[in-house]
Amino acid sequence: MTQINITINLEDLKEKIEKSALESPVKASLSLILNSLMEKERDEYINALSHERTEERRSYRNGYYERELITGAGSLKLRVPRTRDGEFSTTVFQKYARCEQALILSMIEMVVNGVSTRKVTKIVEELCGKSVSKSLVSNLTKTLDPIINEWRNRPLNTFYYPYVYVDALYIKVRENQKVVSKSVHIACGVNQNGHREIIGLKVNHSESTESWSNFFEYLKSRGLQSPKMVISDAHAGLVSSIQTSFLGTSWQRCVVHFLRNIMDTLPKKTTEARQELKDMFQNSDIKLVREMKARFVEKYQDTKGFSKAINKLEDGFEDAIQFHSQPVQHHKNLRTTNMLERVNREIRRRERVIQIFPNEQSANRIIGAVLMNIEADWNKHNIPYLKDIKPN
Numbered sequence: 001m002t003q004i005n006i007t008i009n010l011e012d013l014k015e016k017i018e019k020s021a022l023e024s025p026v027k028a029s030l031s032l033i034l035n036s037l038m039e040k041e042r043d044e045y046i047n048a049l050s051h052e053r054t055e056e057r058r059s060y061r062n063g064y065y066e067r068e069l070i071t072g073a074g075s076l077k078l079r080v081p082r083t084r085d086g087e088f089s090t091t092v093f094q095k096y097a098r099c100e101q102a103l104i105l106s107m108i109e110m111v112v113n114g115v116s117t118r119k120v121t122k123i124v125e126e127l128c129g130k131s132v133s134k135s136l137v138s139n140l141t142k143t144l145d146p147i148i149n150e151w152r153n154r155p156l157n158t159f160y161y162p163y164v165y166v167d168a169l170y171i172k173v174r175e176n177q178k179v180v181s182k183s184v185h186i187a188c189g190v191n192q193n194g195h196r197e198i199i200g201l202k203v204n205h206s207e208s209t210e211s212w213s214n215f216f217e218y219l220k221s222r223g224l225q226s227p228k229m230v231i232s233d234a235h236a237g238l239v240s241s242i243q244t245s246f247l248g249t250s251w252q253r254c255v256v257h258f259l260r261n262i263m264d265t266l267p268k269k270t271t272e273a274r275q276e277l278k279d280m281f282q283n284s285d286i287k288l289v290r291e292m293k294a295r296f297v298e299k300y301q302d303t304k305g306f307s308k309a310i311n312k313l314e315d316g317f318e319d320a321i322q323f324h325s326q327p328v329q330h331h332k333n334l335r336t337t338n339m340l341e342r343v344n345r346e347i348r349r350r351e352r353v354i355q356i357f358p359n360e361q362s363a364n365r366i367i368g369a370v371l372m373n374i375e376a377d378w379n380k381h382n383i384p385y386l387k388d389i390k391p392n
Contacts, residue, residue, distance in 0.1 A: 025303045031076045034069070038090045042081040045088045059083040083335055145361070148368035152201055157223025161189035162200065162389060164227045165237065166215075167340045168207045169347065172356045173363055181237065183207040184347070184367060188340055189227070194384030196339070198371045199224065203360050222247070229322065231337055233257045253319040254337040255281045257307035261316075265308040273300060277313075284331050286324040293317060330386050339385075346370055 043049060048057040064079040069092070080090060165188045173182050185207075187200030200219050204211040226246040232238055233254050242251050259281065263274055273296075280292045293313065300306040323334040333339070350370055357363040378385070 018189060031078060034076070034092050035079050038078070039091055041090050041092075042083065042088055046083065059085040059087070064074060067093070071255050087244050129377065143366070144365055144369055148365055148372070151372055152364070152368055153222065155223050156189075156199055156219065157225075159191035159193070160225055161191050161197075162228040163190040163231065163334060163386070164188070164199070164224075164229075165190075165231045165337055165340045166200075166212075166242075167232060167337055167344065168235075168238075169344050171203075171205075171351055171363060173203075173360055174356060174358050175360070180205075182363070183361070184209065184363070185211065186340065186343065186371070187215070188343065189224075190386050190389070192389055194386040195382075196375070196378045196385045198343075198375045201364065201368055201371060203363050203367075207235060209237035209240045212238045214232065215244055216241060216245035218351070229326065231334060233337065234316065234319075236262075250322045250325065250333060251319060252322040253316055255320050255335045256338065257336075258316050258320045262312045264311050267305040268306075273306070273309075281320065281335065284324070284328045286321065289321060289324070327390070329388065333386060343371070343374055346374060 044063065046057060046061070047061050048054045050061065060083065062082040062084045066077055066083055067080050069076045069078055078092070079376065082088065089223055148323040166186065168183045168185050170181050170183055172179050174180075183204050183206055185200065185202045185204055186198065189197050189199040191197060200215065202213070202215050202218060226249050229244050229250045229252050230246065232242070234257065239251060242249065259277055262277060266273060276292070276296055278287060282295065283289050283292065295311055297313070301310055320335075323331050347367055347370055350366060351357075354366065357366070
């Protein structure tokens with residue numbers, strides 16, 4: 001590359017800075033230096049000075065056009081030289097291309113991490129002296145769509161997923177000039193190597209047997225095989241679709257949700273009984289667990305205010321202890337959906353900023369980006385969530 005030397009008259013530079021409309025001397029100086037650099041580059045390209053007659057001349061000067069450049073000193077308006085043949089190109093903007101890309105990526109990352117588009121525009125204006133519209137920020141985030149869609153629809157036949165956690169949460173979306181409530185179905189799988197992956201994300205109109213069945217068919221169409229166990233809460237439509245979609249798969253009812261349902265029916269001053277229920281599901285000896293359950297029923301069956309709790313315990317007990325069929329070292333992580341609850345909290349943190357998604361694609365985009373970030377954090381240190389998983 002040709003080395004270009006620029007000689008600047010400091011007195012002339014000082015005078016131009018003082019008369020410059022730019023509010024910062026640093027910005028004014030940088031603008032003048034970069035304009036001078038581009039002039040020198042054009043001279044080098046043409047191979048002749050202004051009005052110089054020479055046989056080696058390649059082209060002729062053809063005025064200027066304005067172009068904005070975002071720099072660390074702020075936004076600059078530069079006069080970019082042109083030539084008649086249209087072949088001249090300055091190297092100035094190549095140098096700052098990475099800075100512009102970094103700014104765009106930073107804006108997208110801010111949105112994904114829960115900063116509102118309104119706040120992003122203010123932050124960019126403070127940093128760069130450049131005002132950007134909310135629509136520009138929104139349009140930039142649309143560049144995530146191909147990445148999100150490829151991730152959401154990636155094949156699931158590379159690994160076997162013995163354990164799958166599923167849950168849903170509700171969001172508000174604008175649709176046909178009105179705001180409607182929609183459910184977000186999420187699935188997390190633990191693969192044969194013990195690592196966690198977000199394997200499913202789908203926005204549906206409701207949380208029903210049909211919607212869950214469609215969600216599971218979507219996972220199976222991508223190659224998901226029937227897992228050993230699906231862990232979830234006891235939503236009727238979800239449980240029904242698990243039974244029909246995955247033959248031979250056990251359903252583990254989330255113990256935390258189950259205990260909460262039981263304890264909500266107990267009288268307030270029942271500290272001892274509540275502790276007994278907790279101890280029952282924290283024990284890893286299935287024989288002892290059944291004995292503890294029998295003792296609890298016998299002890300409280302004639303106690304006032306316990307009938308509903310005992311009925312709920314009897315009805316859901318077997319579904320809540322399915323984790324005992326798996327290795328003891330996995331019990332703690334298989335008996336609840338706590339892992340997905342933490343995922344949902346991250347989605348909620350972002351959703352509280354947006355409040356209402358402008359459309360379904362926007363919901364898929366932002367929630368998908370959040371989930372991809374969570375998955376990346378899980379796998380950052382390459383530590384398995386469950387160790388020593390036996391082959392199917």
